[in-house]
Amino acid sequence: MKISKETLEELIDCYDDSQMDHEYFLNIETNEVAFLSSFMVRNEYDEVMEEVEEGFGEIYFRVPQTDSHEGFTDMEEFVETVASDKIKSELYDALSRNRGVFRRFKDVLAENPDIQQQYYQYKYDINKTRIIDWLRSEEILIDES
Structure with missing residues (x-):
């Protein structure tokens, strides 16, 4: 089982979507990602859900x-990589509130575009690693060609 680099990129985006009512399923036969949400038209939702259920664990894998909690931990770990003591302090302050x-964390990043870009790259890299680890656990390879 192999997926394309393009599908890998899509899976990384899906991983970062933390909305509670969004679900993604990788179809290893078509290299496509099926999307389910409570906001979908009922007939469309039912059709996709039926297809996923029929092939779950063989063709379809939940992404x-x-x-x-993971997002908060990522932010804490990112702050440790920031060189500027001033910005690091502002980010820690944002994280210390209930x-x-x-x-607040994103507001501090928005005020510091270079740090914001570093954060987005950091999140991309860590999420890519997590998705690759998941793919390996499912014995799904990435087509490097």
């Missing part, structure tokens, strides 16, 4: 997704 942590 893992990040959760808020409510709105993700929003």
